[in-house]
Amino acid sequence: xxxxxxxxxxxxxxxxxxxxxxxxxxxxxxxxxxxxxxxxxxxxxxxxxxxxxxxxxxxxxxxxxxxxxxxxxxxxxxxxxxxxxxxxxxxxxxxxxxxxxxxxxxxxxxxxxxxxxxxxxxxxxxxxxxxxxxxxxxxxxxxxxxxxxxxxxxxxxxxxxxxxxxxxxxxxxxxx
Ligand SMILES: [Zn+2]
Ligand SMILES: [Zn+2]
Numbered sequence: 001x002x003x004x005x006x007x008x009x010x011x012x013x014x015x016x017x018x019x020x021x022x023x024x025x026x027x028x029x030x031x032x033x034x035x036x037x038x039x040x041x042x043x044x045x046x047x048x049x050x051x052x053x054x055x056x057x058x059x060x061x062x063x064x065x066x067x068x069x070x071x072x073x074x075x076x077x078x079x080x081x082x083x084x085x086x087x088x089x090x091x092x093x094x095x096x097x098x099x100x101x102x103x104x105x106x107x108x109x110x111x112x113x114x115x116x117x118x119x120x121x122x123x124x125x126x127x128x129x130x131x132x133x134x135x136x137x138x139x140x141x142x143x144x145x146x147x148x149x150x151x152x153x154x155x156x157x158x159x160x161x162x163x164x165x166x167x168x169x170x171x172x173x174x175x176x
Contacts, residue, residue, distance in 0.1 A: 003149075004124070013040040019144045066078065088108075139162040
């Protein structure tokens with residue numbers, strides 16, 4: 001096991017959120033926030049209002065920067081994030097998830113909680129020196145972030161769309 005389940009889930013959620021900023025943007029309405037919540041069920045405060053949507057949209061470039069940072073820069077950005085949030089760390093167990101850390105109180109804004117959880121998850125990435133598992137999609141036209149948790153580090157594309165597009169392109173170039 002590379003990382004604990006809660007770390008993996010936090011990293012997946014952060015990458016998913018960052019990748020909604022790719023063209024076309026898929027975090028535009030409150031329905032889009034609902035879809036994100038369906039994919040990544042969060043406990044705690046959910047406002048379902050424009051301020052929350054704005055907060056999540058504004059969080060995306062910050063998450064992107066920290067996820068794709070070099071090790072030293074990632075440490076600096078994690079530390080900055082930990083200063084930015086109101087830490088209220090405690091161990092909790094809920095909804096079938098075994099003991100894990102909640103770094104901020106459940107009533108803090110959604111974007112702040114995601115930032116804190118991403119920072120906590122990236123602490124594990126830094127400690128394991130596994131930052132190379134987070135990269136930019138190998139598709140030339142895509143800026144999506146790839147989280148590669150595969151055993152043989154084989155994941156190069158951010159989505160099945162990008163994987164398939166490049167498989168087709170490779171096939172065509174072999175035919176020529
Ligand atoms: Zn939890
Ligand atoms: Zn891609």
